[in-house]
Amino acid sequence: MKHNNTGPEIWAGIECTINRIGNVYxxxxxxxxxxxxxxxxxxFAALGxxxxxxxxxxxxxxxxKLEDADWSWAxxxxxxxxxxxxCPIIGxxxxxxxxxxxxxxxxxxPVKLAAYATVFAARYPWIKYYTPVNExxxxxxFSxxxxxxxPHGHDNNIFSIALINQxxxxxxxxxxIRRTIPDAKLVQTEDLCKIYSTPILAYQAAxxxxxxxxxxxxxxxKVDENHPMWDELLSYNxxxxxxxxxxxxxxLPEIIGINHYLTSNRFLDENLSLYPDHFHGGNSYQRYADVEALRVPDxxxxxxxxxxxxxxxxxxxxIAITEVHLGGHREEQLRWLKECWETAQQLYTEDIDIKAITVWSLLGSFDWNSLVTRNDHFYESGVFDISNNTLRPTALSTMMKGLIKGHNYDIPLLNKPGFWKRADRFLLQYQSELVLSGFDDEMDDEPVAPVLIIESDTDLSNAFATCCRSRAIPYQMVSMHGQDQIDYLTVREMTELYKPWAVISTIAYNTNFRKHTSELMNLADMSVQNNSQLLVFLPDNAGCTxxxxxxxxxxxxVDRLQCSAEYSPVxxxxxxxxxIDKAFGAIDAA
Known part of the structure; x- marks a missing residue:
């Protein structure tokens, strides 16, 4: 790992958790x-x-037993x-x-893990960077x-023992490790958050x-008799x-690795009636709601x-930001990566020694919606999407390559605010107050190129319109009034007017698509000239892909589309x- 004086680097990481639930790993x-x-x-190397x-x-x-370890995979x-x-940073x-x-x-x-580390260092003396225990x-x-x-504990003593042992x-x-590799470096990671509260719960937040x-x-x-947690830890035996x-x-860590997620910061409120039951919690003295801080105004x-x-x-x-990931729609993932990168660059200009940001979850992650307590195979894609058992690069891959090469990566949707900067992120009880107070989404006054939806199949068009509204993606509809062909001049006028970044045609061409060859070629040419992504649909078993x-x-x-009045939001x-990933070619409708 060579650090230069040109600013933060782009690192990468794989979501690799092995956690234990009961006796199941x-x-x-x-x-x-x-x-x-x-x-x-x-x-991964091709990313740069x-x-x-x-x-x-x-x-x-x-x-x-350690003597029975199988090192062949490693x-x-x-x-x-x-x-x-x-250069690997080994966990x-x-x-x-x-x-x-x-x-x-x-x-x-601790002794058992150190024994494992001893064998590792002897086997791979060329590796210099380590995170023996993540977070x-x-x-x-959590444990x-x-x-x-x-071990599924619910008390401060088990928490303290688990922390100290790690x-x-x-x-x-x-x-x-340093007995074999004297210049080995510690890159210590931790999820960092901040707690906010009402005045009554200021003691708990502190x-x-x-x-x-x-x-x-x-x-x-730093934990000595003067540390604010000293007496607390002693009270935990x-x-x-x-x-x-x-x-x-x-x-001392060579690098402090900060993992921060948008929902890590919390807000504590004793007014339980304002929040759904799943937010309710408390301490030994008081019940309160514990909610994501970004859901609360001010x-x-x-x-x-x-x-x-x-x-x-x-x-x-x-410092390095050692996990940059957001579970959500692609444009939100791109916006969060952009914000983290710009934050690192800003800190660097202020003479803060920030080494890198780490694009996490190269292969995505599984079941973090349940904190990996269930085996539901709930998948969130990352730099690559492996949902079809192959590595398909996503828009994050393109953005990552561009950042590594020093290029700006820009799509129109990056100019819209992420959900964490929009009013619709707030809990419902706050949203009416914000309307009255005139809350404005950050950056939302900038014009953004829309998606152009060519409406023929009304149900499919409406499904895309609903998708766009829920994701704050600007869109325009151009109606073909139920025709089975495109009014090319109308679409061309709309394209020249709005300059869409994507065109979606909801006309489902039948097996006799050849009669539409001219309009399809015109639509394709127009999209290429406008640098727009193009999405078209085929009916089930059309056989003309x-x-x-x-x-x-x-x-x-999209092939094998079942014409239906209900299109799954997923x-x-x-x-x-x-x-957004700029995918092309045949895509299965499923």
Whole structure:
């Protein structure tokens, strides 16, 4: 990993969680298929990346005794990364609790992970960068406080033991690695959030805002008698000697890795009646609602810039944004990546040592809508979409390549505000107040090229219009009044007037599509001249896809469309994502 003086870099990462629910392990690499595809690495390299967060996870390599570990998978992958000139930042535990013979509350957990690290370093002495445990504080909360993951604890003692064991495992692992690789570097990651509240709950917000630093503070030797969490940890039956061990074994990160998600920041409100039951929670003294802060007005809750400034002011160590990902529609993913990149660049101009942003979830992720507590195979795509068991590059791939090369990547939708800057993000009880107060979406006064929907099949046209409205995508409709052919002059006039970035024709051509050859060629030519994406539909079993592809090779053609009065929002949203991805050729309607 070579850092230059030209500004932040673009790194990449794979969602690789192996977490335990009861005695069942959920493994992201198995679900994504990466376990069995070596050539994924070549596709990653083609993006232009030089650094990747890469998992060689303890539970996968050595699920039993360490002497029985199977390193063949790691050998093959790490050697290929080396050949490709990509520097790996190696992870050993990612939201896991280790193999079945240990867990986060096991006093031997730190020593056992350090033993794994010792063997790893001896086998791969050329690897310099490590994240022995990803997000130890977050994992401790989810496993020890909230009961989501093994050992499914619900008390502060289990939380504290899980946190301390993970942080001690990081220290011992780095000590073990450095006995073989003296210049090995720690890249320590953590999900960073900020808590907001009503005045009555200011005490709880202050407590959680102190607690959020604990993993970094332990590693940096900051948790002493003067630390705001010292007495709290002692009240959880943590011994003073356990805490002073960290001040005697300081393990400063070479790079502090910040993982921040838009819903990480929270707002606490004692007025339970304002919120649905699933937001209700509390502490030992008081019940309150715990909601995403971005759902509440008048809270500066989405400023990654401010959070990173807090990190810099607290530690003064180099920073990387080590996970940039958003589960949602493609245009929102692009907007979030753009915002994170611009934030990093702004901080760099202010002489803050920010090394990189990491485009996370190269292969997407599974079941994070349930915090990986269920095995539903709910998939969110990332830089690649693997929903059809192949790696299809998405618009994130194109944007990522452009950023790495120093090019601006721009599509009209990037000029619209992300949902986290729009009024419709707020909970319903606040939206009427905002209308009265004249709340304006950020950047929403900029003109944006629309989608042009050629209306023939009214149901399909309306489905796309609904999709556009729900996603705040500007659109224009041009009606063909039920005709089975396009009024080319009308469409041309609309195209010249609105300059759409995409044209969607809802006319379903039948098997005798050849009589429409001229209008199809005109539509295709017009789209090429206007640099517009083109989407056309075929009825079920039309059998004319090959012929259409010859006429319009750059178009996206949805085949085997069942003419129906009800089009699934999931289906229509998928087609819209594919348009943004600039997909072309035959696409199955399913």
């Amino acid at each position: 959920h493994q992201q690499l198995e679900k994504s298929g990466h376990l069995n595809r070596l050539d994924d690495l070549d596709k 990346i030089k650094t990747i967060r890469y998992p060689i996870l303890w539970e996968q390599i050595a699920p039993g 050998d093959e992958r790490l050697n290929r990364l080396r050949q490709l000139g990509i 050993f535990v990612h939201h896991g609790s280790g193999p079945i013979h240990t867990d986060l509350t096991d006093p031997e957990f 130890p504080l977050t994992t401790a909360r 020890g406080l909230y009961g989501h993951w093994y 942080c001690k495992a990081i220290v011992l692992s780095m000590q073990a 407590f959680e805002n102190d607690r959020r630093w604990l993993s970094f503070d332990l590693l940096c030797g 943590i011994l003073p000697d356990t805490l002073t061990w960290f001040t005697d074994n300081i393990c 809270i500066d809750s989405c400023q990654l810039y401010s959070l990173l400034k807090e990190v810099w002011n607290r530690y003064g160590l180099p 090959i012929g259409l592809l010859k006429i319009m090779p750059d178009a996206m053609i 289906q229509v949203n998928r087609w819209m994502d594919l348009l």
